[in-house]
Amino acid sequence: MSSRRAAVLLGLRSLGREWRSGDLAVLFIALFVAVAALTGVGFLVDRIDRAMQLQASEVLAADLRLTSPDQISTTYETEADRRNLLHARAAQLISVVLKDEATQLTNVHVVTAGYPLRGTVRVSDRPFGAPQAAQGVPAPGECWPDSRVLAALGAQVGDVVNVGAAPLRVTRVLISRPDQGSGFVDLAPSLLMNEADLPATQLIQPGSRVRYAALFAGDRRAADSFSLWLQKNKKPAERLGDIATISPEVGSATRRAGRFLAIASLVSVLLCAVAIAMTARRYVQRHLDLAALLKTIGASRADVLWVCLTQLICIAITATLFGSLAGFGAQFALLAVVGDLIATELPPPGFMPVLLGFAAALLLLVGFALPSMLRLARVPAMRVLRRDMGPPPLGAVLAFVPALLAVALLVMQVSGDMRMALGFVAGLGAAALSLMAVALLLVAGVARLRGRLGVAWRYGAANLARRRAESVVQIVSLGLGLSALLLLTILRGNLVDDWRARVPQNAPNYFFVNIPTQDREDFRGMLSADGGTLSRMLPMIRGRMTQINGEPVAARRFVDGRRGEGLAGREQNLTWSAEIGPDNRITEGHWFTAEEAGQPLVSVATDMQESIGLKLGDKLTFDIAGETFETTISSFREVQWDSLQPNFFLMFPPGLLEGAAGTWMASAQYRPTDPGTIASLVRRFPSVSIFDMDDLLGQVRSIIDKAVLAVQGVFIFTLLAGIVVLLAAVQVTRDERRYESAMLRTLGAQRRTVVAGVMLEFLLIGSLAGIMASAAASIGSYFVSTRLLEIPFRPDPLIWIGGALGGALLVCIAGYIATRSALLQPPMSTLRYG
Amino acid sequence: MERKIVLEAKELTRKVSSPEGELTIVDGVSLAIGAGESVALVGASGAGKSTVLAMLAGLDLPTSGRIWLDGRELTGMDEDARARLRADRVGFVFQAFHLVPSLTALENVMLPMELTGRSDARQAAHEILQRVGLGAREGHYPRQLSGGEQQRVALARASVTRPAVLFADEPTGNLDTATGASICQLLFDLNREFNTTLVLVTHDTTLAARCDRILTMAAGRLVT
Numbered sequence A: 001m002s003s004r005r006a007a008v009l010l011g012l013r014s015l016g017r018e019w020r021s022g023d024l025a026v027l028f029i030a031l032f033v034a035v036a037a038l039t040g041v042g043f044l045v046d047r048i049d050r051a052m053q054l055q056a057s058e059v060l061a062a063d064l065r066l067t068s069p070d071q072i073s074t075t076y077e078t079e080a081d082r083r084n085l086l087h088a089r090a091a092q093l094i095s096v097v098l099k100d101e102a103t104q105l106t107n108v109h110v111v112t113a114g115y116p117l118r119g120t121v122r123v124s125d126r127p128f129g130a131p132q133a134a135q136g137v138p139a140p141g142e143c144w145p146d147s148r149v150l151a152a153l154g155a156q157v158g159d160v161v162n163v164g165a166a167p168l169r170v171t172r173v174l175i176s177r178p179d180q181g182s183g184f185v186d187l188a189p190s191l192l193m194n195e196a197d198l199p200a201t202q203l204i205q206p207g208s209r210v211r212y213a214a215l216f217a218g219d220r221r222a223a224d225s226f227s228l229w230l231q232k233n234k235k236p237a238e239r240l241g242d243i244a245t246i247s248p249e250v251g252s253a254t255r256r257a258g259r260f261l262a263i264a265s266l267v268s269v270l271l272c273a274v275a276i277a278m279t280a281r282r283y284v285q286r287h288l289d290l291a292a293l294l295k296t297i298g299a300s301r302a303d304v305l306w307v308c309l310t311q312l313i314c315i316a317i318t319a320t321l322f323g324s325l326a327g328f329g330a331q332f333a334l335l336a337v338v339g340d341l342i343a344t345e346l347p348p349p350g351f352m353p354v355l356l357g358f359a360a361a362l363l364l365l366v367g368f369a370l371p372s373m374l375r376l377a378r379v380p381a382m383r384v385l386r387r388d389m390g391p392p393p394l395g396a397v398l399a400f401v402p403a404l405l406a407v408a409l410l411v412m413q414v415s416g417d418m419r420m421a422l423g424f425v426a427g428l429g430a431a432a433l434s435l436m437a438v439a440l441l442l443v444a445g446v447a448r449l450r451g452r453l454g455v456a457w458r459y460g461a462a463n464l465a466r467r468r469a470e471s472v473v474q475i476v477s478l479g480l481g482l483s484a485l486l487l488l489t490i491l492r493g494n495l496v497d498d499w500r501a502r503v504p505q506n507a508p509n510y511f512f513v514n515i516p517t518q519d520r521e522d523f524r525g526m527l528s529a530d531g532g533t534l535s536r537m538l539p540m541i542r543g544r545m546t547q548i549n550g551e552p553v554a555a556r557r558f559v560d561g562r563r564g565e566g567l568a569g570r571e572q573n574l575t576w577s578a579e580i581g582p583d584n585r586i587t588e589g590h591w592f593t594a595e596e597a598g599q600p601l602v603s604v605a606t607d608m609q610e611s612i613g614l615k616l617g618d619k620l621t622f623d624i625a626g627e628t629f630e631t632t633i634s635s636f637r638e639v640q641w642d643s644l645q646p647n648f649f650l651m652f653p654p655g656l657l658e659g660a661a662g663t664w665m666a667s668a669q670y671r672p673t674d675p676g677t678i679a680s681l682v683r684r685f686p687s688v689s690i691f692d693m694d695d696l697l698g699q700v701r702s703i704i705d706k707a708v709l710a711v712q713g714v715f716i717f718t719l720l721a722g723i724v725v726l727l728a729a730v731q732v733t734r735d736e737r738r739y740e741s742a743m744l745r746t747l748g749a750q751r752r753t754v755v756a757g758v759m760l761e762f763l764l765i766g767s768l769a770g771i772m773a774s775a776a777a778s779i780g781s782y783f784v785s786t787r788l789l790e791i792p793f794r795p796d797p798l799i800w801i802g803g804a805l806g807g808a809l810l811v812c813i814a815g816y817i818a819t820r821s822a823l824l825q826p827p828m829s830t831l832r833y834g
Numbered sequence B: 001m002e003r004k005i006v007l008e009a010k011e012l013t014r015k016v017s018s019p020e021g022e023l024t025i026v027d028g029v030s031l032a033i034g035a036g037e038s039v040a041l042v043g044a045s046g047a048g049k050s051t052v053l054a055m056l057a058g059l060d061l062p063t064s065g066r067i068w069l070d071g072r073e074l075t076g077m078d079e080d081a082r083a084r085l086r087a088d089r090v091g092f093v094f095q096a097f098h099l100v101p102s103l104t105a106l107e108n109v110m111l112p113m114e115l116t117g118r119s120d121a122r123q124a125a126h127e128i129l130q131r132v133g134l135g136a137r138e139g140h141y142p143r144q145l146s147g148g149e150q151q152r153v154a155l156a157r158a159s160v161t162r163p164a165v166l167f168a169d170e171p172t173g174n175l176d177t178a179t180g181a182s183i184c185q186l187l188f189d190l191n192r193e194f195n196t197t198l199v200l201v202t203h204d205t206t207l208a209a210r211c212d213r214i215l216t217m218a219a220g221r222l223v224t
């Protein structure tokens, strides 16, 4: 082991000199950028992810929400206290609210101090007024009805209204509650009051429909463990909601943003990997003599390897250290930009991203540097006598398998998605191979041209052709780097287009629920008189699924336990329609034909199909207002929930449920001419609940904005990584260039000619790489768009011009800066010191 | 005077493949060299001198034939075992001085001893550098030394482990006549002082003449 110590010592002693020679510096920069990109994005995604969970908590007004038709025992609160969790109670019942002669059926929310535990209640001092965050809850003797209640009752702030038997003074106007839900179910006009007044209302009678809720919130881990405790200890009638049950429309946009961020950060890492591989090659090339010498004077293969390993490990540790610091700082810089857009406060950064960064640095070295280093250990000692003796070339297995494995592991770790990991690696491999083939052809083509052009051209083209293998490696690396950049550009364009196209233009901004069947046409008329357009109107019937293939739902075990139970067991909204919306796609079976009207059929959303485990032809039995319907599944629909149109898990053909009592819901694009129109709409159709989507849309848009800005931040890393690849590419050929330039100038070539020749070579490399990259990026983004992100693909012809010009320009600038000193050095000093 | 044999080769043959087919570059070389003996290997360029030297030192393996160094058979060892044997028993001086550019003169000389784990490496290196007249240049890097000085460092590094055999491949090839002569002098002085066996490849006839024995090669064969 003493020889090991000598090897490590030698590695350490040479560190400073190696650094100055440039290889280790480029290696360091590559690792640094990779780690900074990974940790920077890691910190941010981690924090935004957790913030989004918190946002989901707001929808519950808590982290955990236990609901029950019966009074909830206070033992849970005792247990919550013991676990340092916050808690509050909320009950909901439907009651008539009165003022003088006027009455309004209202959703009454009875809450205790502390409500809401997450999110905010918004109130105003006048109906439809500007919202502001409420302090606390209504005091005993007071209530906060919403604008619609006040409009229907003709009441003002300061008036006294009767909730049941209790007279309560109106002190604020309720604008929104965090837990008002996006299911469009309980969107009747509502009123908030204090639990202390509940007995006086005398509304709690045997048989009255009350939903009780206990709310809990606190530290994430405590909440999680309390959730487990509750699942064990709650009564069967009590239902537990937690943040896993977030609304599908927010979830899908967020997931897509997260995936995109992951891809973006991985591309930077990938570019750095290319730089690392190139630098490692040069490092090996420059250390062949040393390795041979060490072996000659008695070092074993392992000793030789340890000299490099020592240096690699030193570089990895410092790069991780500085990279994580930079990532940490970058994350704060990113946050400074997106700060205002993030409504909720972000939780503090976690430590996980740093570990991930270090693991990634090691992985990159093992995958991309170590295989070349192994060659170093295989240099024949004979090289000390015959300089042309090199190590055997790297076998294909050693050259590619560790690299691909490293990439696969990284992709999996970062994206947490096996399918995506495999797709990414396969795409990468295919891209590299095809780039290699095309690059070979291009270089061969250029070599043929050289005879016909001037001296500088000949020199440049000759360089390219003579170092054919090196040129191909450079073009492929740059091509890969550039294609990643271009791919991201195309994807980002497509993604933003998709979001823009999907959210603001097509999305309705108003929802109307509880439109009585007989008022349907009047309502449509009144809305269109004020310039509103109904985009979809569907009946809404309450019903409960009771049996699946004759087996009671309650006895069934579900594929996706809790979610399946929730989807099948609860009372839900059913609809019927002759038409299928464009945001619904039949995956199995067929949509109802005209002949199937009135037949006992049902079309099920794929989400429900998956969680419950259903197939075509299964029989579902429903209880709708006491009547039993047995239906057969005739189709499955993939529903695009984020179209923000009314959509239902279960749809029936027309002519089957018309007899059942129900109301209609409608979505509309509507810009009221003045706030009073809404009030008159409420007066004319008192039972209709109006739901303003601008709020929810604002939420969705802010999430998108956050994602786009975060992506742009990530872009900075990708750009940096691209430059690192360029640096590495130039570094690889540096010595050779210096020597050649000196030779040519000694032979009488003008400095201008030499520089022009070298620049021409860079120009060729850059533009060839750019053109290839454009092709690769176009093909790649087509697959990523359509297969992974599931958004429409839009080709971008500008990419081709940008790719070629950008490639040429970047390579020329970086090449000039990096080779300038070598080219301009007086020839003597180079030839002497080589 | 009957000397103990430290280096023995039997029927060494080395074949290499080339574009024109298989080439035999060393053909049936047998020799035996005694302890403390100095032997010059001479011949025209391309005769196979360096190839023979490399095989004798275990840097390269013969296609057929056997070699014993200091009583142990090199031809049966794997690469790492041969390296270990070199660390203990063999020293090298080359035409191109082959110092580690990132280490000082002292560190270069210490390197082989560190590889064998000698604890007095610094002291020994210091002494031998004094002995070759570079005591004042210990802390200098190879780039800061002249060609002759670099070769002295290489010589110090080769002999500091007191090797049984010291191999030199054209040690004066890159030096002017006067410097070359002083390096030669040093080489023979050390050979005598440490009773080291010296195997020397050279084109320099005066240098060859100073050796106990001259072996001449032509077209891969020993002709004397």
Ligand SMILES: Nc1ncnc2c1ncn2[C@@H]1O[C@H](COP(=O)(O)OP(=O)(O)OP(=O)(O)O)[C@@H](O)[C@H]1O
Pocket (backbone or CB within 6 Å): A386, B016, B017, B018, B025, B043, B044, B045, B046, B047, B048, B049, B050, B051, B052
């Ligand atoms: N690995 C190899 N592959 C091909 N040919 C080789 C190889 N090693 C040696 N040769 C050839 O074998 C012959 C002998 O080479 P060697 O280096 O031993 O000659 P030398 O006598 O040392 O010559 P010089 O005095 O020029 O150093 C040369 O023609 C050389 O080109």
Ligand SMILES: [Mg+2]
Pocket (backbone or CB within 6 Å): B049, B050, B051, B169
């Ligand atoms: Mg030779």
